[in-house]
Amino acid sequence: MIQYPNGKKLISSSLRTKASTNFANRGMDFEGAINDSNAYYLSRKIAVIHKKPTPIQVVKVEYPKRSMAKITEAYYRQASTTDYSGVYRGFYIDFEAKETKQKKSFPLKNFHQHQIEHMKAVLEQKGICFVLLYFATDNRCFLLEAVHLISFFNGQISERKSIPLSYIEEFGFQIQPQLKPRLPFLAIIDQLIEGGKAYR
Amino acid sequence: MIQYPNGKKLISSSLRTKASTNFANRGMDFEGAINDSNAYYLSRKIAVIHKKPTPIQVVKVEYPKRSMAKITEAYYRQASTTDYSGVYRGFYIDFEAKETKQKKSFPLKNFHQHQIEHMKAVLEQKGICFVLLYFATDNRCFLLEAVHLISFFNGQISERKSIPLSYIEEFGFQIQPQLKPRLPFLAIIDQLIEGGKAYR
Secondary structure, eight states, X not given: OBOOOOSOTTOOGGGOOOOOSOOTTOTHHHHHHHHHHHHHHHHTTSOEEEEOOOOEEEEEEEEEETTEEEEEEEEEBOOSSXXXXXXXXXXXXXXXXXXXXXXXXEEGXXXXXXXXXXXXXHHHTTOEEEEEEEETTTTEEEXXXXXXXXXXHTTSSOXXXXXXXXXXXXXXXXXXXXXXXXSOTHHHHHHHHHTTOSOO | OBOOOOSOTTOOGGGOOOOOSOOTTOTHHHHHHHHHHHHHHHHTTSOEEEEOOOOEEEEEEEEEETTEEEEEEEXXXXXXXXXXXXXXXXXXEEEEEEEEXXXXXXXXXXXXXXXXXXXXXXXXXXXXXXXXXXXXXXXXXXXXXXXXXXXXXXXXXXXOSEEEHXXXXXXXXXXXXXXXXSSOTHHHHHHHHHTTOSOO
């Protein structure tokens, strides 16, 4: 139940000053690129998408000063939903972002059963749900609709414990980084909406 | 910047066993009623609405055991968005829930400028945004569309620092608690959607 998500929580965004369009092998920068993109979309009134706070179970709180609480014992909890959600053009947007150092496939162990159930529920409510998959070694980022991930997770496509890169190349959408927004993933959502793949 | 939101974080939902339809003067039960309602809507595949985790700034983490992180210093941060969001019938749902012990008006100090800005941005993206207002003393709960709160906050309706109950009675919707879901607020959203007040 208690896990330390990714060890990256102490790095403030102000430390990531260089908005490079290349974030290979730099770990945090994938998440940074997504957060920067969401900040760009928000500032331009294009979309309202936020990363949810990491769920933390607070056990002990002290009050060294008046009206200021200091948490002295707490633990990370596993998220039961995806990390990102928001609204774009009237559509509910919901996604998870994960990266791997593998080159030929994306391991399913990056996702939890709870998240898969959440994605199914979102699709049933006609939300737009997907994952952003980052192959760090080759510096390639893809948007893959959740329906594919769900099928793989349930073993409907294959018994493999990972999604082959070839499958992601065929059914996903590669995102080319640019200056602003760094990861223009909403351009792909536009394609899905206009193609009638998003229902309301 | 650092605040302790409401001191209620340690009460697990399992401690709230009696799903009473009356939650007057019992503080936590208003939030409990909302969470129970969202759990009901989720389990019946009616909607996917979650309370966002409380944002916490982690300062120090220790590793007393392998693969288990213990947070030993952290602080509550002020939320920049609303507490609840999700998807219902393809619509993005976003709301904040607040209660007061006052009888004749709802104090605006319950809301922060950041939250008001967030509500405006959500409305611009055609999300459905509202507040659930609970008058604890008289045990009455209302749904008020965010547009009203925003107008009051900006001083467009009056210079008052609170929204009069009479205004909320006229422009809001009272929610009658029931057994399941305890607070059937989505019935009011149905009215808004069918009345054409929600745009896509």
